[in-house]
Amino acid sequence: MEVAILIGSFIILLLCRVPIALTLILSSLITGMYMDIDLAAILQRMVSGVNSFSLLAIPFFILAGEIMNEGGISRRLINFANVIIGKIRGGLAMVNVLASTFFGGISGSALADTSSLGSVLIPMMKKNGYDSDYSVSVTISSAAQGVLIPPSHNMIIYSTAAGGVSVGALFMGGLGPGLLLGIALMVLTYVIAVKRNYPKGEVIDRKEIPRIMWEGLLGLLTVVIIMGGILSGFFTATESSAIGVLYAFIITFFVYREIPLARMGGYPIPNV
Numbered sequence: 001m002e003v004a005i006l007i008g009s010f011i012i013l014l015l016c017r018v019p020i021a022l023t024l025i026l027s028s029l030i031t032g033m034y035m036d037i038d039l040a041a042i043l044q045r046m047v048s049g050v051n052s053f054s055l056l057a058i059p060f061f062i063l064a065g066e067i068m069n070e071g072g073i074s075r076r077l078i079n080f081a082n083v084i085i086g087k088i089r090g091g092l093a094m095v096n097v098l099a100s101t102f103f104g105g106i107s108g109s110a111l112a113d114t115s116s117l118g119s120v121l122i123p124m125m126k127k128n129g130y131d132s133d134y135s136v137s138v139t140i141s142s143a144a145q146g147v148l149i150p151p152s153h154n155m156i157i158y159s160t161a162a163g164g165v166s167v168g169a170l171f172m173g174g175l176g177p178g179l180l181l182g183i184a185l186m187v188l189t190y191v192i193a194v195k196r197n198y199p200k201g202e203v204i205d206r207k208e209i210p211r212i213m214w215e216g217l218l219g220l221l222t223v224v225i226i227m228g229g230i231l232s233g234f235f236t237a238t239e240s241s242a243i244g245v246l247y248a249f250i251i252t253f254f255v256y257r258e259i260p261l262a263r264m265g266g267y268p269i270p271n272v
Helices: 001-016 018-034 041-048 052-071 073-085 092-107 112-129 132-143 153-161 168-197 210-232 236-257 261-265
Strands: none
Touching: 001 168, 018 041, 052 073, 052 092, 052 112, 052 153, 052 210, 052 236, 073 092, 073 112, 073 210, 073 236, 073 261, 092 112, 092 168, 092 210, 112 132, 132 168, 153 168, 168 210, 168 236, 210 236
């Protein structure tokens, strides 16, 4: 009966469009009340479940990605990828995949990858003659690399849930498949581009290439700092995420300098 109440309340709450996190909490509380379990004990177990030092890495990685995205890292990574591979037929689609590979290694999130790069690349691809469905499909498919390429949020969650599996080992295990997925997607996009006769990318002025490469490498150095620190054992995944936030802060506000330092204070609350 307890299982039926747990599953039934979970499904009913989902059908009522209750957010998934709140659904899990409420269904657990309902079942606990039926089983006459002290609610204080349930809440204590819920708090202890998320009281993990490793889980702190996730908000730090998100913050680092958000800081660099606001500071123009998305555009710089797109330009960096365009220098590398953008001149061949269907190059803009391949730039989409390569930029997702780079940005996935910074944010660690497929959702952040899609929202940041997609908002720039999808309109750009449509403007250059790519079909809308193709532009969206390439963006969504390439964003899946954020789940595989370190630092992946999913791997950190798995490490915690599985009882302390090495985060560094998980990161290294996802690096190869993530890069292989990126290469496979670039080959596929090239084949489709030739078949549909999509245009070649624009030629970049040679004088601009050193600046574009330098700015792109500065952003990608975040991945090197994070992975190098973890694999060398110099600091843990959580500590590396904090170092990544510090580096992103320095690069965004003191090197790129596209947004003022006061932006870190948030937005003023309007008077109502």
